[in-house]
Amino acid sequence: MVKSIIDRPRPRPGEPEDRLVPSPAKNRDLIQEKRRRIVAGATRVFFEKGFHRTTIREIALASGMSMGQLYHYISSKDDILFLVYEHMQALWFDHLATSGIEEIADPGQRLTRALRCTLEFIGQHKDLFLFIYTETKYLDRKHLRVVLAMDDRNVVGFWRRLILDVGWAGDELEFAANLVSFLMVFLVLRGWNLEHGGRGRDLDDLIDFTLRGLGLLGERSRDGGPR
Amino acid sequence: MVKSIIDRPRPRPGEPEDRLVPSPAKNRDLIQEKRRRIVAGATRVFFEKGFHRTTIREIALASGMSMGQLYHYISSKDDILFLVYEHMQALWFDHLATSGIEEIADPGQRLTRALRCTLEFIGQHKDLFLFIYTETKYLDRKHLRVVLAMDDRNVVGFWRRLILDVGWAGDELEFAANLVSFLMVFLVLRGWNLEHGGRGRDLDDLIDFTLRGLGLLGERSRDGGPR
Amino acid sequence: MVKSIIDRPRPRPGEPEDRLVPSPAKNRDLIQEKRRRIVAGATRVFFEKGFHRTTIREIALASGMSMGQLYHYISSKDDILFLVYEHMQALWFDHLATSGIEEIADPGQRLTRALRCTLEFIGQHKDLFLFIYTETKYLDRKHLRVVLAMDDRNVVGFWRRLILDVGWAGDELEFAANLVSFLMVFLVLRGWNLEHGGRGRDLDDLIDFTLRGLGLLGERSRDGGPR
Amino acid sequence: MVKSIIDRPRPRPGEPEDRLVPSPAKNRDLIQEKRRRIVAGATRVFFEKGFHRTTIREIALASGMSMGQLYHYISSKDDILFLVYEHMQALWFDHLATSGIEEIADPGQRLTRALRCTLEFIGQHKDLFLFIYTETKYLDRKHLRVVLAMDDRNVVGFWRRLILDVGWAGDELEFAANLVSFLMVFLVLRGWNLEHGGRGRDLDDLIDFTLRGLGLLGERSRDGGPR
DNA sequence: GATGAATGAGGCTTCATTCAT
DNA sequence: AATGAATGAAGCCTCATTCAT
Numbered sequence: 001m002v003k004s005i006i007d008r009p010r011p012r013p014g015e016p017e018d019r020l021v022p023s024p025a026k027n028r029d030l031i032q033e034k035r036r037r038i039v040a041g042a043t044r045v046f047f048e049k050g051f052h053r054t055t056i057r058e059i060a061l062a063s064g065m066s067m068g069q070l071y072h073y074i075s076s077k078d079d080i081l082f083l084v085y086e087h088m089q090a091l092w093f094d095h096l097a098t099s100g101i102e103e104i105a106d107p108g109q110r111l112t113r114a115l116r117c118t119l120e121f122i123g124q125h126k127d128l129f130l131f132i133y134t135e136t137k138y139l140d141r142k143h144l145r146v147v148l149a150m151d152d153r154n155v156v157g158f159w160r161r162l163i164l165d166v167g168w169a170g171d172e173l174e175f176a177a178n179l180v181s182f183l184m185v186f187l188v189l190r191g192w193n194l195e196h197g198g199r200g201r202d203l204d205d206l207i208d209f210t211l212r213g214l215g216l217l218g219e220r221s222r223d224g225g226p227r
Numbered sequence: 228m229v230k231s232i233i234d235r236p237r238p239r240p241g242e243p244e245d246r247l248v249p250s251p252a253k254n255r256d257l258i259q260e261k262r263r264r265i266v267a268g269a270t271r272v273f274f275e276k277g278f279h280r281t282t283i284r285e286i287a288l289a290s291g292m293s294m295g296q297l298y299h300y301i302s303s304k305d306d307i308l309f310l311v312y313e314h315m316q317a318l319w320f321d322h323l324a325t326s327g328i329e330e331i332a333d334p335g336q337r338l339t340r341a342l343r344c345t346l347e348f349i350g351q352h353k354d355l356f357l358f359i360y361t362e363t364k365y366l367d368r369k370h371l372r373v374v375l376a377m378d379d380r381n382v383v384g385f386w387r388r389l390i391l392d393v394g395w396a397g398d399e400l401e402f403a404a405n406l407v408s409f410l411m412v413f414l415v416l417r418g419w420n421l422e423h424g425g426r427g428r429d430l431d432d433l434i435d436f437t438l439r440g441l442g443l444l445g446e447r448s449r450d451g452g453p454r
Numbered sequence: 455m456v457k458s459i460i461d462r463p464r465p466r467p468g469e470p471e472d473r474l475v476p477s478p479a480k481n482r483d484l485i486q487e488k489r490r491r492i493v494a495g496a497t498r499v500f501f502e503k504g505f506h507r508t509t510i511r512e513i514a515l516a517s518g519m520s521m522g523q524l525y526h527y528i529s530s531k532d533d534i535l536f537l538v539y540e541h542m543q544a545l546w547f548d549h550l551a552t553s554g555i556e557e558i559a560d561p562g563q564r565l566t567r568a569l570r571c572t573l574e575f576i577g578q579h580k581d582l583f584l585f586i587y588t589e590t591k592y593l594d595r596k597h598l599r600v601v602l603a604m605d606d607r608n609v610v611g612f613w614r615r616l617i618l619d620v621g622w623a624g625d626e627l628e629f630a631a632n633l634v635s636f637l638m639v640f641l642v643l644r645g646w647n648l649e650h651g652g653r654g655r656d657l658d659d660l661i662d663f664t665l666r667g668l669g670l671l672g673e674r675s676r677d678g679g680p681r
Numbered sequence: 682m683v684k685s686i687i688d689r690p691r692p693r694p695g696e697p698e699d700r701l702v703p704s705p706a707k708n709r710d711l712i713q714e715k716r717r718r719i720v721a722g723a724t725r726v727f728f729e730k731g732f733h734r735t736t737i738r739e740i741a742l743a744s745g746m747s748m749g750q751l752y753h754y755i756s757s758k759d760d761i762l763f764l765v766y767e768h769m770q771a772l773w774f775d776h777l778a779t780s781g782i783e784e785i786a787d788p789g790q791r792l793t794r795a796l797r798c799t800l801e802f803i804g805q806h807k808d809l810f811l812f813i814y815t816e817t818k819y820l821d822r823k824h825l826r827v828v829l830a831m832d833d834r835n836v837v838g839f840w841r842r843l844i845l846d847v848g849w850a851g852d853e854l855e856f857a858a859n860l861v862s863f864l865m866v867f868l869v870l871r872g873w874n875l876e877h878g879g880r881g882r883d884l885d886d887l888i889d890f891t892l893r894g895l896g897l898l899g900e901r902s903r904d905g906g907p908r
Numbered sequence: 909g910a911t912g913a914a915t916g917a918g919g920c921t922t923c924a925t926t927c928a929t
Numbered sequence: 930a931a932t933g934a935a936t937g938a939a940g941c942c943t944c945a946t947t948c949a950t
Contacts, residue, residue, distance in 0.1 A: 025930080050365065052279045056924060057705065066932045067925085077924065134364050138277060175432050178417050183410075190405050205402050213440030251511065253912065283941060295915050298942065479909080504819065506733045510945060520911045521946085531945065588818050592731060629886050632871050637864075644859050659856050667894030707933065737920060749936050752921070 006096045006158070020146060021079045025072055034073040038063045039087045042080050047127040051081060051135045081135060082143045088128055089154055095121045096158075107165035108216060114162055115207045118184050123203070129188045156181050166216060176214060183210050232388055233323045234381075244313070247373060248306045252299055261300045265290045266314045269307050274354040278308060278362045308362060309370045315355055316381055322348045323385075334392035335443060341389055342434045345411050350430070356415045383408050393443060403441060410437050460550045460612070474600055475533045479526060488527040492517045493541045496534050501581040505535060505589045535589060536597045542582055543608055549575045550612075561619035562670060568616055569661045572638050577657070583642045610635050620670065630668060637664050686842055687777045688835075698767070701827055702760045706753055715754045719744045720768045723761050728808040732762060732816045762816060763824045769809055770835055776802045777839075788846035789897060795843055796888045799865050804884070810869045837862050847897060857895060864891050 025031050041063030045054045056077055060070045074080055099117045104110040122129050139147060160177040168176060187202055211217040252258050268290030272281045283304055287297045301307055326344045331337040349356050366374060387404040395403060414429055438444040479485050495517030499508045510531060514524045528534055553571045558564040576583050593601060614631040622630060641656055665671040706712050722744030726735045737758055741751045755761055780798045785791040803810050820828055841858040849857060868883055892898040 030930095052365070055922085060933095067934095068927085068932050069930080071925070072930070075925095134361055137361050138279070171428065172432065175429060179413060179433075179436060182413050182417055186406060186409050190409055201398065202402060205399060206406075209406060209440040212442060213436040215439060251912090257913080282939080293915055294942085295917095295944080296913075299913065302942090304941070484909095506819070509943085514912095521913095522911050522948090523909080525946070526909070529946095588815055591815050592733070625882065626886065629883060633867060633887075633890060636867050636871055640860060640863050644863055655852065656856060659853065660860075663860060663894040666896060667890040669893060705933085711934085736918080738918095747936055748921085749923085749938095750934075753934065756921090758920070 006093060006102060020082060020143060022075050023073050031073055034065070034069075035083055037065070038070065038073065038080060039083050041065075043084055043087075043128060043131070046084070046131055046135075051131075051138060078140050078143055081139055082147065084128075085132060085136065085139075085147050085150070088125070088132055089150060091125065091128075092118070092121055093154070107162070107167075111162045111166055111216075112207065112211065114158075115180070115184075115210060116203070119187070119203050119206065122184060122188055126188050126191065129185055133185055133189060151181075163214070166214075168214075179213075180210060232329055232385065233320060247309060247370060249302050250300050258300055261292070261296075262310055264292070265297065265300060265307060266310050268292075270311055270314075270355060270358070273311070273358055273362075278358075278365060305367050305370055308366055309374065311355075312359055312363065312374050312377070315352070315359055316377060318352065318355075319345070319348055320381070334389070334394070338389045338393055338443075339434065339438065341385075342407075342411075342437060343430070346414070346430050346433065349411060349415055353415050353418065356412055360412055360416060378408075390441070393441075395441075407437060407441075460547060460556060474536060474597060476529050477527050485527055488519070488523070489537055491519070492524065492527065492534060493537050495519075497538055497541075497582060497585070500538070500585055500589075505585075505592060532594050532597055535593055536601065538582075539586060539590065539593075539601050539604070542579070542586055543604060545579065545582075546572070546575055547608070561616070561621075565616045565620055565670075566661065566665065568612075569634075569638075569664060570657070573641070573657050573660065576638060576642055580642050580645070583639055587639055587643060605635075617668070620668075633667075634664060686783055686839065687774060701763060701824060703756050704754050712754055715746070715750075716764055718746070719751065719754060719761060720764050722746075724765055724768075724809060724812070727765070727812050727816075732812075732819060759821050759824055762820055763828065765809075766813055766817065766828050766831070769806070769813055770831060772806065772809075773799070773802055774835070788843070788848075792843045792847055792897075793888065793892065795839075796861075796865075796891060797884070800868070800884050800887065803865060803869055807869050807872065810866055814866055814870060832862075844895070847895075849895075860894075861891060 021035075023031055025034075038059070041061075042054075042059045045058050045062045048054075049058075056067060056070065059080065060067045063070065074083070096114070096117060099113070101110060101114050101117060104113055136144070136147060156177045159180045160173060163173060163176050163180070183206065187206060208217060248262075250258055252261075265286070268288075269281075269286045272285050272289045275281075276285075283297065284294060286304075286307065287294045290297065301310070323341070323344060326340070328337060328341050328344060331340055363371070363374060383404050386407045387400060390400060390403050390407070410433065414433060435444060475489075477485055479488075492513070495515075496508075496513045499512050499516045502508075503512075510521060510524065513531075513534065514521045517524065528537070550568070550571060553567070555564060555568050555571060558567055590598070590601060610631050613634045614627060617627060617630050617634070637660065641660060662671060702716075704712055706715075719740070722742075723735075723740045726739045726743045729735075730739075737751065738748060740758075740761065741748045744751065755764070777795070777798060780794070782791060782795050782798060785794055817825070817828060837858050840861045841854060844854060844857050844861070864887065867887060889898060
């Protein structure tokens, strides 16, 4: 069961990534290493100027590569957006994998913990999420299809399983899993006008709201509930 | 009190819009009329290709204007994005104003009605909201500042007042109002993977979830609650 | 002889100006009045932004006219440049005419006085001269020909006559008259790096230099010479 | 002392030119070579139509480059104007450097020789000087500041030193150096109405006039004087 | 005579991608 | 495998002039 919750999607040879982000390079490890640098460099500039306003030249510079080299490991600007997305998911899964969620026996507590764990992670990568959630739609059709599938399988799927465990069923499961997935980025996407209060509270409040919305927390109170 | 809930923000002479979207044209009515056409034309093409991929030439064509004429009534591509945003808010306020919300005496029922009313409106303008919520960040700093202020005052402010009426207070009010505002676009932003089920249910489910999350609905049940 | 020195060139009906700057308007006085306003408005904006960077719209605004009205009294942007030039010459001649130069019997003193008088005038209209001496070349061929002819007849001609009176002759006369004409704008065209010293001296120094260059002042000394 | 008179200002790495005319190109030699071609091509078309009426496309064509390539080596149209200016100064200094001026021991003869040498040079590059002296003012503030500084340092500075050597001093030095600098372009800027006479004479006449104006030539005579 | 909205060609600049070295 | 120079199609915006009212 553990495996079914956190199932980090590493692309394997011959798998989607290869078809989506083709490269003439032979050495698979080198490709991985270079792409890591590309993602690292690209995000840095993307966060400042957004996807459209960032030029390939700037990405190459930030990645410490020449433009020729860059195009040796990717084949279009869109590819980079896709790699960033993939990178985000990998990071998230790694975070979850080391959080001990899987060892929690009680479904309610496991869900609560997953929420907190995810929110903490997102809070640590605000820029990344802000970026992804506003730029993803600009992927070309080909990449977009895959990203949406990844999101449904990995992210929504993750919540689907956890919610299923607390006893949900039917059509509403799909609804609930998507909604939770959506709520997780609330603080980041709306963060700008929540600056005033105690940061810590927001996180608890959001978890409470989510659980209560799901009907897992009786009445409004920040002290009670299965944590 | 009625007035304080729905307070449609029409720009007056000398008001923000004039400074933000300057035009050499003298006739204010003509400006309004032409800008209406620009917004209508622009949204049509924006929905298809997104802001960045849409050219000014296409906008002019879709608006039935020459490029020169277009630039007689706006002064940059960003202006158009801003006008679209403004248009959305005006539409929303008009919708609320004719919905009879203000006549509902009970605060809980009024909130519920406002939620439904807003969701219906957003549902009728999916393209518009999908577009706005992913492109707004690309406004230049000048326009962005105003848009965020408008959102806080008009949209968040609307929920703030309604939530206040049901007995909330303190820091959480801000949190709650923003969260509700955020939830309203859930169906639109995530709509793509909720296609399967009965469409009608989603709306009710989201209202329930929201009210329950706010602690205004006792237990999970799709039959109960103040509708 | 007096007349031959200062011969203010007022265009008469059917004269050059009419052919060069056509207008459908009938009332000659009205044309004059409107054009005065155009020149006044245009120079104001020209001085700030230069000819090319100033738009017709700005000129209309600065002249307190509509664009339609503007084009009723001129027929191209170049026309305005031409009118400005003409205006400058008219101003200069008026200045000379009221300076009493003509009454000075001694040719040397008359020349000296004319130099000073011109320099003072130019000093009072720095912007105008700076503008004219860098933009004139942008006149279209038709206007340019006339402007050059006017300059040769009125400005160079003015110096030609004065220099002739002090006893010059031959080919050198042409050379000298042109050179003096050229020297008069030195302070304005180069003024920027002569800011330090006493402004008053520059004027005297330039007169001395000119007279000495012409061989009309024995040795270098700012005290001697026919003033 | 020799060195202090003709000090051709070649831009070095990290020097002004780099900041003023940025380029993404790496190879410095290639930049030099390409810019040489740009200047050569640009001047050819500038001379015909002036700066404002010449399009970037025409410059690219005349330089034998694509527009993309052109913008690889400059970053705005103004840059080109600046490069032309710089080119003119480099040419002039080269001309002076090979003229043997520095070997002339007598200050008066050295000055006279410098005047002639400069006039000959200007005469050989009429178009260039005519162009530069009427377009410089259209440089944007950033470039203009540098151009004026260059002129003051290189051109005016050159005359300043020569005049100093013949025994001038004080405030008048500045005045005299600027005036001489100004007089050098007289023939070019006014050339159009000196076409008739013997061309050769003009040059001598101007030198005489200048020296006499400076008080270095006793009386008016075209035979005497230190040549 | 007056108004100012409308035209539309053309200006400068950018940049993802390719390819010779 | 690596480099970075080269391409050229668009992109956004301007503005002198005309013309319907």
